[in-house]
Amino acid sequence: MPIGLADDRAEPVRVAIVGTGNIARNHARALATAGAAIAPAPSGGPPATLVAAADVNDARLTGFCEEFAVEGAYHDLDDLLRKERPDLVHVCTPPGLHHAQALACLRAGVSVLVEKPPAISLREFDEIAAAEGEPATAGPWFATVFQHRFGSGQQRLKALASAGDLGRPLLAMCTTTWFRDQAYFDVPWRGRWDTEGGGPTMGHGIHQMDMLLDVLGDWTEVSAVTRTQARRVQTEDVSLAHVTFANGAVASVVNSVLSPREETYLRYDFERATVEVTHLYGYTDKDWRVTPVEEVEQDVLTAWESGSGETPGEAASRSGHASQFIQVLDALRAGRRPPVAPAESRRTLALIAAIYASAFTKRPVTPDDLAPGTPFYDRMNGGNSQW
Numbered sequence: 260m261p262i263g264l265a266d267d268r269a270e271p272v273r274v275a276i277v278g279t280g281n282i283a284r285n286h287a288r289a290l291a292t293a294g295a296a297i298a299p300a301p302s303g304g305p306p307a308t309l310v311a312a313a314d315v316n317d318a319r320l321t322g323f324c325e326e327f328a329v330e331g332a333y334h335d336l337d338d339l340l341r342k343e344r345p346d347l348v349h350v351c352t353p354p355g356l357h358h359a360q361a362l363a364c365l366r367a368g369v370s371v372l373v374e375k376p377p378a379i380s381l382r383e384f385d386e387i388a389a390a391e392g393e394p395a396t397a398g399p400w401f402a403t404v405f406q407h408r409f410g411s412g413q414q415r416l417k418a419l420a421s422a423g424d425l426g427r428p429l430l431a432m433c434t435t436t437w438f439r440d441q442a443y444f445d446v447p448w449r450g451r452w453d454t455e456g457g458g459p460t461m462g463h464g465i466h467q468m469d470m471l472l473d474v475l476g477d478w479t480e481v482s483a484v485t486r487t488q489a490r491r492v493q494t495e496d497v498s499l500a501h502v503t504f505a506n507g508a509v510a511s512v513v514n515s516v517l518s519p520r521e522e523t524y525l526r527y528d529f530e531r532a533t534v535e536v537t538h539l540y541g542y543t544d545k546d547w548r549v550t551p552v553e554e555v556e557q558d559v560l561t562a563w564e565s566g567s568g569e570t571p572g573e574a575a576s577r578s579g580h581a582s583q584f585i586q587v588l589d590a591l592r593a594g595r596r597p598p599v600a601p602a603e604s605r606r607t608l609a610l611i612a613a614i615y616a617s618a619f620t621k622r623p624v625t626p627d628d629l630a631p632g633t634p635f636y637d638r639m640n641g642g643n644s645q646w
């Protein structure tokens with residue numbers, strides 16, 4: 260039965276994970292949290308069951324399957340897809356593998372939820388999106404893990420901004436100043452264009468830029484500078500960008516893995532209020548601050564406090580995998596396509612491609628500069644090795 264027609268299914272959604280490293284553990288725990296937050300399957304069981312996992316590293320695979328009581332253990336994704344016929348695969352492998360593995364799932368008729376970055380080039384991304392079923396609501400579909408969209412603070416901001424309650428957006432700041440030592444980059448796939456697709460712009464700031472675009476919409480122009488200041492990597496370890504949006508707003512974006520006092524900070528100056536969130540790897544409602552202009556103070560604060568996120572339950576106020584998985588499972592059971600749809604994650608990936616394109620070419624970049632046939636469509640570094 261195609262996924263997405265789950266409304267009347269008696270049995271839990273059958274989920275598999277490929278790649279059983281660090282983030283896969285978050286997925287396994289978050290699936291359990293999400294399952295507990297929503298109604299059971301009609302059979303009375305949990306809404307989703309983790310039925311299988313695949314990894315090329317036997318020790319990791321075995322440890323993962325034991326820890327999370329997963330029955331199906333595979334060294335090969337194709338083998339898993341053939342024998343288990345899951346409804347949904349979570350792709351938790353290094354970024355350079357996402358393209359081939361997402362395509363393998365979709366071609367086997369299985370929907371796929373891919374960790375960020377969804378692909379390491381716009382070309383790869385478009386190939387994945389083109390392999391979705393027709394219509395994609397009935398599956399198989401492809402969605403990206405951008406879990407920080409799903410805390411109630413971000414959902415409230417998005418709702419108020421799109422309703423016009425905050426006035427026009429004028430200025431924004433999007434700061435990912437994190438710290439990763441050299442040992443972090445000793446993992447073979449990190450810090451390389453062909454396996455990670457970039458540095459902190461692609462690997463770390465991507466979440467915050469995705470939040471920014473979730474609120475401000477389409478970007479129209481980017482000017483950027485990147486540097487490799489301190490880590491032995493092929494990619495940047497710092498990037499700075501100025502971004503212009505179709506709605507007239509402008510934003511300053513900073514991405515770093517060199518910052519001993521780590522912080523994640525997003526700030527929006529709307530006509531009627533400043534809205535800020537300061538956190539590190541996940542926020543709750545208390546991390547948000549709203550400062551309205553005096554004349555409309557009560558209106559704005561009342562709107563903010565009465566607005567709620569779409570995600571139901573306890574897990575909802577915290578941004579994290581569980582808050583996204585609640586919406587994924589909910590959508591599966593309702594026969595809807597879940598968030599985050601390809602058009603939205605493509606916009607975020609294109610902003611990253613634009614930052615690299617501007618840094619390499621030393622000029623402002625527009626979406627047209629990233630069209631199929633251009634160097635930065637095919638590869639994030641446009642085939643360059645020196646900044």
Ligand SMILES: NC(=O)c1ccc[n+]([C@@H]2O[C@H](COP(=O)([O-])OP(=O)(O)OC[C@H]3O[C@@H](n4cnc5c(N)ncnc54)[C@H](O)[C@@H]3O)[C@@H](O)[C@H]2O)c1
Pocket residue numbers: 277278279280281282283313314315316319334336351352353354356374375376404406446462
């Ligand atoms: N959403 C988030 O906040 C978040 C946080 C951390 C990492 N991530 C993303 O998750 C992904 C994985 O990162 P990680 O830190 O868990 O990496 P990791 O290196 O800890 O785990 C990757 C796993 O994939 C396995 N693997 C490699 N090749 C494979 C293959 N061909 N088939 C099956 N398994 C294979 C490895 O053996 C390893 O166990 C990356 O895309 C990363 O950007 C997302």
